[in-house]
Amino acid sequence: xxxxxxxxxxxxxxxxxxxxxxxxxxxxxxxxxxxxxxxxxxxxxxxxxxxxxxxxxxxxxxxxxxxxxxxxxxxxxxxxxxxxxxxxxxxxxxxxxxxxxxxxxxxxxxxxxxxxxxxxxxxxxxxxxxxxxxxxxxxxxxxxxxxxxxxxxxxxxxxxxxxxxxxxxxxxxxxxxxxxxxxxxxxxxxxxxxxxxxxxxxxxxxxxxxxxxxxxxxxxxxxxxxxxxxxxxxxxxxxxxxxxxxxxxxxxxxxxxxxxxxxxxxxxxxxxxxxxxxxxxxxxxxxxxxxxxxxxxxxxxxxxxxxxxxxxxxxxxxxxxxxxxxxxxxxxxxxxxxxxxxxxxxxxxxxxxxxxxxxxxxxxxxxxxxxxxxxxxxxxxxxxxxxxxxxxxxxxxxxxxxxxxxxxxxxxxxxxxxxxxxxxxxxxxxxxxxxxxxxxxxxxxxxxxxxxxxxxxxxxxx
Amino acid sequence: xxxxxxxxxxxxxxxxxxxxxxxxxxxxxxxxxxxxxxxxxxxxxxxxxxxxxxxxxxxxxxxxxxxxxxxxxxxxxxxxxxxxxxxxxxxxxxxxxxxxxxxxxxxxxxxxxxxxxxxxxxxxxxxxxxxxxxxxxxxxxxxxxxxxxxxxxxxxxxxxxxxxxxxxxxxxxxxxxxxxxxxxxxxxxxxxxxxxxxxxxxxxxxxxxxxxxxxxxxx
Numbered sequence: 001x002x003x004x005x006x007x008x009x010x011x012x013x014x015x016x017x018x019x020x021x022x023x024x025x026x027x028x029x030x031x032x033x034x035x036x037x038x039x040x041x042x043x044x045x046x047x048x049x050x051x052x053x054x055x056x057x058x059x060x061x062x063x064x065x066x067x068x069x070x071x072x073x074x075x076x077x078x079x080x081x082x083x084x085x086x087x088x089x090x091x092x093x094x095x096x097x098x099x100x101x102x103x104x105x106x107x108x109x110x111x112x113x114x115x116x117x118x119x120x121x122x123x124x125x126x127x128x129x130x131x132x133x134x135x136x137x138x139x140x141x142x143x144x145x146x147x148x149x150x151x152x153x154x155x156x157x158x159x160x161x162x163x164x165x166x167x168x169x170x171x172x173x174x175x176x177x178x179x180x181x182x183x184x185x186x187x188x189x190x191x192x193x194x195x196x197x198x199x200x201x202x203x204x205x206x207x208x209x210x211x212x213x214x215x216x217x218x219x220x221x222x223x224x225x226x227x228x229x230x231x232x233x234x235x236x237x238x239x240x241x242x243x244x245x246x247x248x249x250x251x252x253x254x255x256x257x258x259x260x261x262x263x264x265x266x267x268x269x270x271x272x273x274x275x276x277x278x279x280x281x282x283x284x285x286x287x288x289x290x291x292x293x294x295x296x297x298x299x300x301x302x303x304x305x306x307x308x309x310x311x312x313x314x315x316x317x318x319x320x321x322x323x324x325x326x327x328x329x330x331x332x333x334x335x336x337x338x339x340x341x342x343x344x345x346x347x348x349x350x351x352x353x354x355x356x357x358x359x360x361x362x363x364x365x366x367x368x369x370x371x372x373x374x375x376x377x378x379x380x381x382x383x384x385x386x387x388x389x390x391x392x393x394x395x396x397x398x399x400x401x402x403x404x405x406x407x408x409x410x411x412x413x414x415x416x417x418x419x420x421x422x423x424x425x426x427x428x429x430x431x432x433x434x435x436x437x438x439x440x441x442x443x444x445x446x447x448x449x450x451x452x453x454x455x456x457x458x459x460x461x462x
Numbered sequence: 463x464x465x466x467x468x469x470x471x472x473x474x475x476x477x478x479x480x481x482x483x484x485x486x487x488x489x490x491x492x493x494x495x496x497x498x499x500x501x502x503x504x505x506x507x508x509x510x511x512x513x514x515x516x517x518x519x520x521x522x523x524x525x526x527x528x529x530x531x532x533x534x535x536x537x538x539x540x541x542x543x544x545x546x547x548x549x550x551x552x553x554x555x556x557x558x559x560x561x562x563x564x565x566x567x568x569x570x571x572x573x574x575x576x577x578x579x580x581x582x583x584x585x586x587x588x589x590x591x592x593x594x595x596x597x598x599x600x601x602x603x604x605x606x607x608x609x610x611x612x613x614x615x616x617x618x619x620x621x622x623x624x625x626x627x628x629x630x631x632x633x634x635x636x637x638x639x640x641x642x643x644x645x646x647x648x649x650x651x652x653x654x655x656x657x658x659x660x661x662x663x664x665x666x667x668x669x670x671x672x673x674x675x676x677x678x679x680x681x
Contacts, residue, residue: 264542268564269474272482275567279629279669280485281677290481293474 003197004190011186012179019175027168034160035127038136043125045088046138046153050123053080053151054142062145069145074099077151091152103154105130105137110152114139133158196224200231212239259308266297266304310362310427323352326383333364333381340368346382353383355455359431364390366424367451376448386456396445406439464578465489467512469499469526470540471519475563479513482567483574485627487590496521500529509535510583511574516541516552527555536577540565575624588623590678593662595623602662609661614639618654622666622676631673 056076064072073092077100081090089103091110098107109128117124117140125138139152199216206214215235216228273290276282282290330347337343353360364381367390371379374394382389397405406429425439432439432453443449466488470476473494480490491509493499496518512535516523523539530537536558552560558577561570578584588595594603600616602609611619617639622630632648640650655674659666665677 261542264563265472265475269472269478271564272475272478272567276478276482276485279568279672279675280482281627281667281675282485286481286485289477293477297474 004187004194007190008183008186012183015179015182016175019178023168023171023175027164027171030167031164034164035134035136035157038155038157038160039125039127039138042088042136042153042155043123043138045086045155046123046125046140046151049080049084049090049153050121050140050142050151053077054144056080057144060145064145066147069147070094070097070099073144073149086153087155089154089156091150091154093150093152095148099149103135103137103152105135105152105154107150107152110137110139110154111150113137113152114141114150117141127157134161193224196220196228200228203231203235207235207238212242259304262304263301266301269297270294270301322357323354324357326351326353329353329357329361333361336361336365337368340372340379342376342378343368344378344380346380346384348383354386355388355435359434360388363428363431363453364388366428370424371449374449387452387454389450389452391448391450393448396447396449397441397443398445399443402441402443405441463487463489464510464583465491465508466574467491467493467499467502467509467514467535469493469496469512469518469523470515471495471517472515475515475540482571486571486624487626488574495519496523496526499526503529503533508533510581511535511577512537513570513574514539524551524555527557531556536581536583538570538573538577571625571628584624588620590623590626590676591664593664593678595620604662611658611661615654615658615661618651619658619662619664622658622674623678626676626678629669629672629675635674 053076056079057073060069060072073094077090077092081100081102084090091101091103091105091107092099093101093107093111101107105128109130113124113126115124116126121141121143123138123140125136127134127136129135134157136155136157137152139150142149142151196216196218203214203216212235215232217232218225218228220228270293273294277287277290326347327349330345334343334345368379368381371390371392371394374392374396376392376394378393380391382391406425428451429439435453435455437454439451439453441449441451466483468476468479468483468490470479470492471494476492476494480492483490491502491507493502497520499512500521512530514523514526514530514537516539518526523541527537537556538559538561539552539557540561540563541552542563549560558580559573561573575584584597586596586598588597592604593609595601596603597620602611602616602619618635621635621638632651635651636648640647651674655666658664667675667677669675
């Protein structure tokens with residue numbers, strides 16, 4: 001997970017940088033403080049040395065010669081130095097010569113320090129680097145018998161240096177540890193926080209592979225939670241669309257299969273007759289019969305494909321709610337159905353038909369023709385309260401067949417071998433559907449049947 | 463005269479089958495549903511073969527197999543269902559053969575012929591236009607007079623007679639009679655047909671683009 005790694009690395013870098021800065025500052029201030037305090041201490045020591053030393057040499061006469069004085073000073077200084085309990089080195093120098101120096105520090109440096117003192121006899125201190133090590137040096141000027149001497153105290157700071165190094169090492173170790181812990185904590189935290197992304201990926205892969213029911217279903221309300229919810233919504237939409245497409249495709253397959261099947265019968269007849277006409281010696285009668293059958297079977301084939309084209313074509317039709325004048329429609333229907341026995345109409349005198357006039361005409365004609373085939377001699381076409389219905393007193397349909405009859409190519413025993421293909425009702429059903437309604441049927445075997453479509457609700461915005 | 467029952471509910475197909483079988487010289491009886499056939503059998507009706515459509519109203523085609531077998535009538539099924547299950551069901555049940563719609567009429571005729579031969583129902587004596595062919599003895603008579611034919615001529619006559627009124631290609635005649643099938647040698651067929659015409663006086667017409675057709679009525 002690159003994002004996670006990037007975030008962890010970022011955390012590590014930030015924490016390392018911060019710790020480095022902190023530690024550096026810490027070490028520097030510590031060092032400064034330590035050195036300053038060492039210098040101060042050395043200065044104090046120098047101050048005390050001066051006091052002790054001056055009390056010792058205070059009794060010396062005024063009229064000693066310079067060289068005598070120097071020697072005497074040296075003598076007392078060495079004593080003082082030896083007697084001192086401190087670790088520091090003492091240095092004494094006159095204007096002209098270095099009288100005692102065991103410190104390893106260049107005496108001119110010491111003299112320079114003395115020069116920085118605030119007032120003539122105060123001590124001044126400084127930190128020096130000599131020969132690879134650090135020392136704190138304090139110097140003061142001392143007057144005796146008219147001559148000035150510089151007294152210095154030199155303290156080795158190696159110990160402090162070692163201390164500082166130790167501190168630095170500790171800082172580094174602790175920083176590293178903290179950084180590691182930060183990285184680990186970040187890793188764990190990020191792993192948990194970003195888990196939804198993994199789930200998202202898994203789900204997306206599963207959906208791509210075809211299982212459209214997978215959902216994340218998170219309860220989180222943060223950005224990832226919202227993303228997960230959106231994803232679930234999308235998955236739901238995809239499944240819905242896929243199902244629609246599959247259903248439509250299945251329906252079409254069934255239809256095509258049925259078509260291919262239904263075609264076999266007329267084709268068999270046509271082939272057989274054609275064969276006879278071509279190869280056999282036929283009487284005039286036989287020839288006429290053969291040709292006649294070829295004609296009627298071909299017609300059957302073409303009507304079949306027309307009806308199917310109608311069904312398939314309706315998939316793409318969006319029906320407009322046009323307004324057809326009712327009396328005009330009644331006249332049109334009467335003309336089309338003039339051969340139907342016992343036909344009557346129950347339509348309002350005035351008003352309009354809400355729906356596609358061509359499709360609804362097809363529907364009514366189909367239903368009337370079916371009724372006639374079922375042996376009805378009284379058929380009524382009715383349109384009241386927005387419901388269009390066709391009622392007949394034919395042989396009726398048994399209850400267990402009511403659902404089956406709407407399917408394409410279902411014929412029921414009665415009409416096998418007759419003109420119908422069993423497509424009529426499927427077509428009517430589809431026409432009703434396209435109007436946003438359903439074709440319903442109520443039938444009592446032996447008494448009659450009523451088919452109806454409720455057009456009212458579909459067009460009045462319910 | 464072999465008798466064939468045609469059991470098919472689609473009028474067009476039923477009429478077409480009867481017509482073609484009739485032309486070739488079979489006796490036919492047409493039935494439009496299972497009930498009609500069962501009534502016929504119950505009344506003692508007999509036949510040499512039955513063509514049965516698998517999908518019939520009032521009786522599944524397969525249900526009729528039993529009664530037909532009991533009556534000693536071999537069955538060839540006609541069906542629109544080409545799936546293996548139906549085929550197996552039909553054949554393992556005891557039907558002789560199974561043909562899928564739409565089929566070549568010629569193929570059906572050949573299969574009918576085979577089944578009849580297998581059951582020994584093929585005509586022993588063939589009569590047409592005054593000629594009598596005794597297939598058992600391989601003799602041909604006109605009136606009481608024997609007509610002498612070479613073996614090849616006889617075989618050719620037999621196949622033309624069995625497919626009377628139907629045009630047959632030279633290639634098929636060559637194959638069936640001489641057992642060979644190569645171009646150019648169909649002249650043999652022409653020569654033998656001419657001989658047959660002379661010797662038997664039967665009407666064998668040359669049908670353009672197809673072949674030869676022996677035209678004759680029953681008896």
